Amino acid sequence: MKKSYLSRYLALINLDDKVLLFNGFSGNVDVVRKDFAEKMRQAKDGGSLDFISENELAFFKKRGHVTELPPDTERAEFAKRVAVLHKENLESVTSSAVLMLLLGYDCNLSCEYCYQKDLKPRKWGPKISDELLDLVFNKHFSAIFPGVKPHDMDITLYGGEPFQPSNAPIIRKIMEYTAKYGIRTSAISNCSTIECVADMLGPLPGNINSVQVTLDAGGYKGASLQRSEGAKFQKIISNIHLMLDKKATVAIRMHVIGDNYAALRDTVDYLIEQDIVGHPRCFPHLAPVRDYTATDPTKLTQHIDVTHPIAREISAKFGYPLNSRVWDMKNTLATPNRRLSHTTHCMHNRPNAFILDPNGELYGCTVEAGREEYLLGKVTKDGVTFTDTLKRNLSRDVSSIKECLDCPYALLCGGSCAYNARVLYKDIFAPDCADHRESLAEAIRFSYLENQKAKAGN
Secondary structure (H helix, E strand, C coil): CCHHHECCCEEEEEECEEEEEEECCCCCEEEHHHHHHHHHHHHHCCCCCCCCCCHHHHHHHHHHCCCCCHHHHHHHHHHHHHHHHHHHHHHHCCEEEEEEECCCCCCCCCCCCCCCEEEEEEEHCCCCCHHHHHHHHHHHHHHHHCCHHHHEEEEECCCCCCCCCHHHHHHHHHHHHHHHHHCCEEEECCCCCCHHHHHHHHCCCEECEEEEEEECCCHCCCCCCCHHHHHHHHHHHHHHHHHHHHEEEEEEEECCCCCCCHHHHHHHHHHHHHHCCCCEEEEEEEEECCCCCCCCHHHHHHCCCCCHHHHHHHHHCCCCCCCCCCCHHHHHCCCCCEEECCCCHHHCCCCCCCECCCEEECCCCCCCCHHHCCCCCECCCCCCECCCHHHHHHHHCHHHHHHHCCCHHHHHCCCHHHHHHHHHHHHCCCCCCCHHHHHHHHHHHHHHHHHHHHHHHH
């Protein structure tokens, strides 16, 4: 009889009275008693599997929690799986594109935590022009996005602050292109000055279909942060209602700053009273405030304490895990044979995905935009040129990060943030783990419990 091993991709996640078995290779989730799980923990450190009965062993092998492959062989098989998945992922996106239009680096607010605060010289620079839009959408489109048709593109309006009144004319020009080609459009905004685009909000091509707005906790009580002070906070709330009334989708990014969970809960309760949280087109989530210019890991990797009792309370009010990376985890758990497939983390590592700034410069990450050392290419009247950095970025995926090939959460995480990895470890082929293991484990726990509630109610 072949020797059996616990899978190296098995994670044990505590419930109140039991333990979840999550396998990051097979994607399967099961539940066992705590005493049984403790024996499994000991076995992961080289202990015996004699405590597992023959029938249990057959079941666990079928689910992937136990394998006949020695650890190094299982790792090699996982690497092969990742390579196949990544190839499939690339093939699925090569005919589509993502374009973030950074209309200008200027902003009507001056938030202390803004990662663009060291780009002051660019704040007084140009705005995206009609001429640059013509180069992108007409003259050089196929050179920037080979193999892509305009209708297979998603556009995001970005800044600085995109919805400043001075940007309205160029936004209307962009909307002409989106209406012509049927392009879906989103925006990232502080939403304090949205009136100038109110008539452009809506669910159709040629409209701004969705907006992400940042909302600091406790603002309606007069918090000290500039973005959330008194009337400004109420103006943002009013504009959220306006966007929802216009049938746009709204994502609300709520900042975790230190241990401000009580203030976050108060703000969430206020948004529930306002019929914002719970609205079918509103998707709130928590996000940590990080100092993206820091080389001190404790500042760059500030994170959400997903096991904090109030954080769990907020998650329950949202109805999904706080980790936005696995909002679909409930579906993963509920669907037989659904596979995990996140081989990359974000647009930084996918083809045909760029941020275009007013100078015609192309970047791959919101934090990197405006920093010439991260330049991926440039659009001019004479054509489009790309740098070697683009090729290097595109070669980063789970299979290229040694630590990810040992991690049960790799195909949920995708290696996380390349920018963080570069700053912290001077290498984009390092993992950005931060709080992700804990956060992903909590998301799996939350989703399992929600699925159990749903089953009990049927």
